[in-house]
Amino acid sequence: MASSITLDRPAAAANPVVSGPEQYSLTINGAAHDFKLEPCVTLLDLLRERLHLMGTKKGCDHGQCGACTVIADGERILSCLALAVAYDGAKITTIEGLAIGDQLHPVQAAFLEHDGFQCGFCTPGQICSAVAMLEEARRGMPSVVTADLSPDSPIQLSEAEIRERMSGNICRCGAYPNIVAAISDVSKGGKS
Amino acid sequence: MNAFTYKRTSSADDALAEIKKQKDSKYLGGGTNLIDLMKMGVEHPSVLVDVTRVPEASIEEYNGGVRIGAMARNSAVAAHPLIRQRYPVLAEALLSGASPQIRNMATVGGNLLQRTRCYYFYDATFYECNKRLPGSGCAAQTGDNRIHAILGGSDQCIATHPSDMAVALAALDAVIQVKGPTKERSIPLVDFYRLPGRTPHLETVLRAGELITSVDLPAPVASRWHYLKVRDRNSFAFALVSVAALVDLDEQKHIREARIALGGVAPRPWRNPDAERSLSGAAADETAFGQAADILLRGANAYRHNAFKVELARRSIVRALSAACQQA
Numbered sequence: 001m002a003s004s005i006t007l008d009r010p011a012a013a014a015n016p017v018v019s020g021p022e023q024y025s026l027t028i029n030g031a032a033h034d035f036k037l038e039p040c041v042t043l044l045d046l047l048r049e050r051l052h053l054m055g056t057k058k059g060c061d062h063g064q065c066g067a068c069t070v071i072a073d074g075e076r077i078l079s080c081l082a083l084a085v086a087y088d089g090a091k092i093t094t095i096e097g098l099a100i101g102d103q104l105h106p107v108q109a110a111f112l113e114h115d116g117f118q119c120g121f122c123t124p125g126q127i128c129s130a131v132a133m134l135e136e137a138r139r140g141m142p143s144v145v146t147a148d149l150s151p152d153s154p155i156q157l158s159e160a161e162i163r164e165r166m167s168g169n170i171c172r173c174g175a176y177p178n179i180v181a182a183i184s185d186v187s188k189g190g191k192s
Numbered sequence: 193m194n195a196f197t198y199k200r201t202s203s204a205d206d207a208l209a210e211i212k213k214q215k216d217s218k219y220l221g222g223g224t225n226l227i228d229l230m231k232m233g234v235e236h237p238s239v240l241v242d243v244t245r246v247p248e249a250s251i252e253e254y255n256g257g258v259r260i261g262a263m264a265r266n267s268a269v270a271a272h273p274l275i276r277q278r279y280p281v282l283a284e285a286l287l288s289g290a291s292p293q294i295r296n297m298a299t300v301g302g303n304l305l306q307r308t309r310c311y312y313f314y315d316a317t318f319y320e321c322n323k324r325l326p327g328s329g330c331a332a333q334t335g336d337n338r339i340h341a342i343l344g345g346s347d348q349c350i351a352t353h354p355s356d357m358a359v360a361l362a363a364l365d366a367v368i369q370v371k372g373p374t375k376e377r378s379i380p381l382v383d384f385y386r387l388p389g390r391t392p393h394l395e396t397v398l399r400a401g402e403l404i405t406s407v408d409l410p411a412p413v414a415s416r417w418h419y420l421k422v423r424d425r426n427s428f429a430f431a432l433v434s435v436a437a438l439v440d441l442d443e444q445k446h447i448r449e450a451r452i453a454l455g456g457v458a459p460r461p462w463r464n465p466d467a468e469r470s471l472s473g474a475a476a477d478e479t480a481f482g483q484a485a486d487i488l489l490r491g492a493n494a495y496r497h498n499a500f501k502v503e504l505a506r507r508s509i510v511r512a513l514s515a516a517c518q519q520a
Contacts, residue, residue: 018238019197039198039240042227062228063294075267075296081227082297085198086220086242133292141271144287144427149280151273167427168291 024088028053029097035084043087044068044079047094055095055124059170066169069125070094076132078168095124098131107131110182118173126169130183133165137187157187193227194236202245204371204405210241211401212373219243219403221302222265224294229307233316234324244299248405251275256411262301262369262404266357267292269300279409281417281436285360288421291428301404304358304368304384305396308351308459309430311336322348323392330392338497339432342505343489344458349392350495353385353460354430360419362461363436363453364409372402381407385460395459414438414449418516420508421455431456433505435512439476447471447480450513452488457505464488476517478510485509 021036028051035046044061047053047070059067061080068080071093098105107130110116117123137155145164146155155161162180171179197214201207211217217239220226229235249263251272258274269275270286290298307313312321312331320329332340332350340350358381366381379397386394398404416439423429434455440448450471454462467487474480485506492502 018195022198038195040193040195062231063224066291066293069293076293077297078224078293081222081224081294083198083220083223083227083240086200086223086244088200129293136292139271141267142276142283142287143292144284146287149276149283151276164427165292168293 022085024085026084026087026089027091029092029094037084039083039085041084042080043070043072043077043082043084043092046084047079047092053094053096056128057121057124059122059125064170065122065125066129067122067125069129069169071128071132074132074135076129093128095128098127105131106186107134107183110186111179114178114182114185115175116179116182117171117175122169122171122173126166126171126179129166129169130179130186133162134183134187137161137165157184159184162187193230194238196230196237197239198242199239200242200245202247204243204246204248204403207241207243207246207403208371208373208401210239211403214239217241219301221263221299221305222294222297223302224290224298225302225306229314232314234307234314243301243403246403249299254408257409260300260407260409262299262406264300266290266295266298266300266303269357270295278412279360279364281419281438282357282360282364282409284417284419285356285421285434285436288419288431288434289356300357300407303355304404304407305398306355307395309354310340310351313351322388323351323395326391326393333495336497337495339430339456340495340498341458342492342494342498342501343454343462344387344460345493346388346390346392348390349388349459351388351392351459352456353458354456355461356419356421356431356434356455358385359434359453359455359461360436361407361409362463363438363451364412365451367408367410368404369406369408370398370402371405372399376405378408381461382463388459392459414440414451416441416516416519418512418519420512420515422504422508433457433501433508435505435508436461437509437512437516439471439513439516441476441517445476445517447474447476447517450484452484452509452513454488454505454509457492457501462488464490471513476513478514481510481513482506484513 057067059065063081218237220240220242248261320331421434436453438451467484
């Protein structure tokens with residue numbers, strides 16, 4: 001009945017023998033790293049627990065919040081659902097890799113300027129997501145609110161477009177108006 | 193997550209050779225559903241065969257239509273000029289699904305094979321789920337069943353298929369190409385998913401080890417289209433009801449041909465040839481759309497929390513067909 005709590009794991013029990021660690025390489029924020037780790041290590045856990053890059057946040061750990069967003073070979077992805085070994089050879093950019101020395105990335109500066117956060121937990125994911133999103137828009141990637149899907153129509157990043165394109169990043173403080181303002185500012189060439 | 197062996201493969205043949213070495217191996221695409229299910233203890237393969245570097249990832253003209261490599265990422269398909277020009281309903285459906293980050297990771301093959309988001313399936317600490325543990329029962333029948341199926345379910349399972357992409361593909365008469373240990377075969381998307389019946393754990397007609405290599409779209413038949421997705425929040429949520437509508441009108445604005453596929457209401461994208469035939473030659477008005485909707489929803493079976501879906505689906509069908517017909 002519903003009250004009995006049983007974890008159904010027949011496969012793991014039947015096949016306890018698995019191969020050991022995998023060797024692979026990643027370039028993270030410009031630096032090459034070699035790893036020898038169990039294949040179950042996610043990119044998120046690798047960043048936080050092996051490299052101590054704590055900017056990338058573990059929010060839900062199930063692909064629902066976007067706090068773990070990083071940029072892999074130019075594309076924003078969820079590091080919590082990515083097996084690090086599957087990204088062997090990839091170039092990963094995290095929040096720690098966006099500034100050049102003391103010079104903030106324009107999106108980082110805009111978040112400060114527009115107060116695009118309260119508690120700050122979702123912010124690294126928001127910023128990485130926004131950086132890649134602006135590049136997607138520049139390439140002409142449509143969204144579901146884009147009126148004209150035809151391939152050569154340029155993308156205008158209206159507030160509705162920014163909100164739709166950033167919907168994979170949840171902010172439980174509800175700082176959305178300022179997040180949208182910050183991103184909009186950068187998309188228009190902004191102060192930063 | 194259980195410990196497992198990881199195998200990277202660089203060709204379909206390589207993947208087929210790896211998958212048959214151990215019985216509980218699974219193909220790994222973008223991982224957006226499978227890795228989550230492994231974290232939840234719902235899936236526990238002992239080998240993951242990574243197919244993301246298998247080269248079948250391109251999108252190209254084929255046989256008068258378009259062939260989409262199964263390893264293509266969802267975002268790449270939605271952005272591709274051939275898809276946006278000829279099959280905009282597919283681009284729109286893809287862009288309606290998940291979030292940009294997930295679309296960047298998820299493959300076409302993996303999207304087709306994603307599992308239901310039924311709460312009772314997804315929570316392995318819950319005992320009853322015939323899909324997860326055949327014979328254990330279906331908690332959704334009497335439990336919280338707001339998101340569940342009104343069509344095609346059984347007393348063993350009322351889970352819905354969550355894909356938006358598959359709904360558009362069903363309307364487009366897509367054909368899935370698969371490669372198995374001994375041969376290749378073609379499966380029309382509308383025949384790809386099984387209804388649960390007494391075997392809800394068997395979800396598709398794929399045989400052991402078969403790998404999806406591409407999804408083929410025949411030449412487009414209708415110029416007017418609409419994809420309507422109704423959900424609890426405006427973005428990044430699964431459909432309560434979705435409708436892919438394709439309509440071809442003649443000069444008098446009568447319907448030559450219409451196709452309607454429903455999502456969010458059944459264990460597979462739901463089409464009904466009778467509903468579509470009822471529209472052939474009809475005036476493109478709400479009376480005709482409503483009649484087609486009634487045929488599509490014939491036999492709908494509502495449960496305690498999802499009775500609203502019957503009327504929601506009816507209105508969504510009418511709205512999607514109207515929107516398609518109003519297109520220039």
